[in-house]
Amino acid sequence: MKISVDGEEREVDKDAVLGDVVELSSGCVAGIIKEVEQVVQEKEREYQVETDKGDFTIGLNDSQHAEQFVEEIESIEELGVRWSSKKIAALGPFKSNVPIQKTNYNYQVGDIFFGVSGLDNDNTYLMLAREEHTKGYGTGGGVIGRIKRGKHMVDYLKEGDSIKEISQVKSREERYDSFYTNDPETELAPGMQIYSKISIKLGQAAPLSSEYFLRKTENNYLEVGETTDTYLKCNGRIRNLPAENNVRRGRGVVTVRNEGDGRGNIYLYKKDRPMHTNHNVIGEVVSGVKLLDILDEGCRIMVETRPKRMLSIGLTQEEAGQLFGNNGIKHKRVGETGDEAVVIRQEPRLTLDLKEGGVVETYGVDPERIMDVELYYEDASETTDYFKRVSRLISEDVGQLEVYFASQKISNVMFKGDQDLAGNLKPENTPNNQVAKGEIGITNMSKPNKGMIGIRLEDSDRYGPTGEGFKATNITGKVVNGLENLTELNDGDKIYIREIKPQAPAPEKEREKEKEIERESDFGSEEEIKGDEGR
Known part of the structure; x- marks a missing residue:
């Protein structure tokens, strides 16, 4: 039997099921159309006006003037352009019951409105605004709607041109007998469209x-x-x-x-x-x-x-070369250029800029210089979100932290934070009896140095990773590999970090878990999207 799969015609066995023709993953669904019905219907508030010079479409508003337009269509269909200027084209005259009102109105380009000459309803005109202007035409505005399509036709109308026909716009739509499913055993039938x-x-x-x-x-x-x-x-x-x-x-x-x-x-x-x-x-x-x-x-x-x-941060230089080569982008390695070096910066940063320029430069570092961290989403969701934004892990697979203070005389290293971003960082997952070696902590809003980031180099039963007491410290994660990289740092140095994801939850809890950590996949700002280019 014949079916359509993602726009392509296929011949399949008569007992074929959905799983035979498409492969769905991650809980995604397919849409199946069993039958298509063509429906033609009139658009209640749209009218097409055919003139000597071409057609344009009017979209009516909900005013009484618009209702009068509908009532007067038979009279208006016989009109010609009586006069034309830079500001308007006027078709008429005809008799109407349009209320007289001697006030000015600010007309916009494309407005359609009634005007009367000499404040006499026997001299009513249908007028089309070519320019924005303020003037009184005896109706206090009298706007019936706007030109939706064919606005340029108004500029071609001149004295002597006329309306041929006014008709209600008709739309042609498809109505589907359809459903969606992710069941691979769904039976198929001839003529089905599968998306x-x-x-x-x-x-x-x-x-x-x-x-x-x-x-x-x-x-x-x-x-x-x-x-x-x-x-x-x-x-x-x-x-x-x-x-x-x-x-x-x-x-x-x-x-x-x-x-x-x-x-x-x-x-x-x-x-x-x-x-x-x-x-x-x-x-x-x-x-x-x-x-x-x-x-x-x-x-x-x-x-x-x-x-x-096309973002190579977190890939090796070799993998980056393959990524860009497969997409026709010229690739230049800088920094550590060996195949196993890990890319920590890419210029240009944005995919569309890469496609337009056709050239990219990737900066690599020795993989031994990258620390692996595990983050505590469940226990410190807000603090983890803050940490990922400051470190740029929110948008990149390898983040960076800049050293604020490091000394071999103390048992922790501190890194620059963002006090504005940490403004409302409430106490969360504060330690009780001890902070372990390698744990990552952030000073919460209870202290002036809110937002400061620190990592413990030794266990402590008194101070958190930023040197603050336990009540002022939010524990957001721990270093699981590469802690030795912190022992010889100087102020202003940068460290590179990579997140080790927690083990995937059981399938029945997957959706709930994803909602809990939804912000993990979001960006923080224009600068965080652009990376180094935005700083």
Whole structure:
């Protein structure tokens, strides 16, 4: 029997099941369309106006003037352009019941409105604003709506041109008999359309937002947090992000919210929406857009991005060379250049900048210089979040800390923090009787040096890793390998750290665990996205 899988026609056995044609992982679902119905319907508030010079579409508002327009369509269809200026084109006259009001109004480009000449309803005109201007046309505004499409046609209208027809806009939509599932034993039937993933092509106009999105989809999936008739929303979080590429949002467009509640949320649009300054348009769905219409809140969807993220931090120089070579990027090694050296810095940092420039430089260090740490997400969630932001582990596989104070005479090393970021760092996972060698601590908000980071070089039953008492110390993790790297440091030196992930939880607890540490995969700020380039 014939079916369609991600847009490609296939011939499969009559007893084929879902698992025979697609492979789903990480709890992702596939959308299955059993039948498609073509539906044509009129758009209640949209009208197409056909003129001698071309067509334009009016979107009506909810005013009484708009209702009068609908009532007067038969009269308006016979009108021609009576006069034309830089500011307006006026079609008429005709008789109407438009209320007379002698006040000025500020008209915007594309406004459609009623005007009367000589304050006489027998001389009513339908007027189209070509420029923003303030004037009184006898109706106190009289705006019925705006031109939605074909705004440029207004500039071509001149005296003598006329309206040929006004008709209600009709839309053609597909309605699906569809469902979603992750059951590989789901039986298939002839003609089914199966969508297992969406492919998203990123544009070049929003490199920071795109890098954030690439980080969020490194595991090749997104989880739907909310569905509406207009969009799917996937929850995210970011400290700050500039406005980038604020343009109209069409069906299939992908945006990242840059301001307001939900900063960092990702939106995938089912329907057209106008431009919004709080939404950065990063790309569009080029394959699998029908899947957006099928999914519900809580669904996971497989995501392919074009390009994929190209960040080499944490890879060896050899692995970095393979990554960039496979993507046509010229690669230069600096620092430690041996195959086994670990990359701790990459320039340029952003994937889209790499694609545009075609050249990258990676700085490597001896792997022995990298400390491995384990972080306490469950016991110190807020402190761990702060530590990952300061160290840049929030966005990179190898982080960095700068030494604030180191001396062989004391039993701890202290590193620079961020007092502004630590402003509300409450006591959390404070020690009771002892702090062990290798434990990582952060001074909480109870002391002036809030945000300071420290690591113990010896056990202590009196002081935390930053030299503070236990009540002022939040324990966020421990060094599991490479503690000896701290013994010969000087003020201003940098250390490199890599996180050792805890053992994966049992499958039935996986989703709950991920929600507890959701912030782990989010970015903190523009600077944290850009790494060294943003500092």
